[in-house]
Amino acid sequence: MSEYFVIGLDIGSATAKAVLLDNEGKRLAFAVRPTGGRLVQSAEDVKREVLLQTGVSDDCVKAIITTGYGRDIIQNKTKSITEITCHAKGAYVMMPEIRFVIDIGGQDSKAILLESDGQVGRFEMNDKCAAGTGRFLEVMARTLGIHLDEMGDMAVRSEKSSKISSTCTVFAESEVISLLAQGEEIPSVVSGLCRAIAERVQALVSRVGVVPPVMMTGGVAKNKGVVNWLSKTLRQELIVPEEPQIIGALGASIIGLELIKRSKGSLDKIIQNI
Numbered sequence: 001m002s003e004y005f006v007i008g009l010d011i012g013s014a015t016a017k018a019v020l021l022d023n024e025g026k027r028l029a030f031a032v033r034p035t036g037g038r039l040v041q042s043a044e045d046v047k048r049e050v051l052l053q054t055g056v057s058d059d060c061v062k063a064i065i066t067t068g069y070g071r072d073i074i075q076n077k078t079k080s081i082t083e084i085t086c087h088a089k090g091a092y093v094m095m096p097e098i099r100f101v102i103d104i105g106g107q108d109s110k111a112i113l114l115e116s117d118g119q120v121g122r123f124e125m126n127d128k129c130a131a132g133t134g135r136f137l138e139v140m141a142r143t144l145g146i147h148l149d150e151m152g153d154m155a156v157r158s159e160k161s162s163k164i165s166s167t168c169t170v171f172a173e174s175e176v177i178s179l180l181a182q183g184e185e186i187p188s189v190v191s192g193l194c195r196a197i198a199e200r201v202q203a204l205v206s207r208v209g210v211v212p213p214v215m216m217t218g219g220v221a222k223n224k225g226v227v228n229w230l231s232k233t234l235r236q237e238l239i240v241p242e243e244p245q246i247i248g249a250l251g252a253s254i255i256g257l258e259l260i261k262r263s264k265g266s267l268d269k270i271i272q273n274i
């Protein structure tokens with residue numbers, strides 16, 4: 001029977017994620033829900049969901065570590081930690097040999113170089129522009145009238161890849177509409193969009209300088225089209241964990257556990273240690 005539990009909460013611009021660990025670091029449950037602009041509510045929902053899945057009560061949760069865009073507005077947290085640190089920690093825990101993390105979420109893309117001991121070395125983030133992020137794909141899926149989760153397979157199966165020259169989401173959207181009007185097939189356009197993201201992210205990655213092995217995290221890692229194009233553009237194999245979207249929340253939960261272990265179980269001591 002576990003003595004206590006910790007929760008990592010990653011409140012992103014697109015989705016809220018929770019991971020519940022036991023005191024031995026075993027991942028017992030995770031949950032992902034769209035934030036839909038309701039950061040606090042979605043954080044509460046994913047937290048409840050992991051507790052319900054496992055039957056763990058609130059009192060047995062010894063630390064809640066928050067990360068992501070909404071990390072500071074969550075009440076009752078033990079500590080908030082940046083996404084860079086949490087994604088690096090999550091990736092390192094999954095695979096200690098990982099030296100580079102590419103996280104593509106709904107609003108940000110991040111390129112993070114890890115030292116061999118898992119500490120964050122250099123990193124770069126995109127400039128709050130939707131190009132090169134999941135938001136770009138969301139806008140385009142809507143324009144094309146297709147689902148986000150079918151884009152990856154569609155791109156991978158397409159023999160053709162349309163040239164999308166605009167990097168700006170708004171201009172790229174008009175470009176997509178005119179490509180369709182010229183008779184371009186949807187799969188070819190989708191492949192072109194995945195390639196456009198890959199090229200944008202490659203520029204970010206090259207500012208840091210890629211070192212293999214490379215792990216891709218964030219929801220966009222579920223899109224095989226982007227993964228394939230990025231792998232080709234970088235000339236690197238990309239390791240995609242089974243649940244790439246929860247790596248930040250996993251990292252946050254591990255940091256919570258480390259804080260507790262370091263302070264031998266007292267929450268007051270944890271807070272003093274931070």
Ligand SMILES: Nc1ncnc2c1ncn2[C@@H]1O[C@H](COP(=O)(O)OP(=O)(O)OP(=O)(O)O)[C@@H](O)[C@H]1O
Nearest residue numbers: 012013014015105106107108134149218219220222
């Ligand atoms: N099943 C899926 N198939 C393809 N793409 C997906 C799928 N689920 C999510 N995505 C992509 O993942 C994106 C959201 O990723 P994620 O949940 O990592 O974002 P976030 O952490 O909320 O955002 P950020 O870190 O930028 O604040 C969506 O915009 C979408 O493009």
Ligand SMILES: [Mg+2]
Nearest residue numbers: 012068105248
């Ligand atoms: Mg994120």
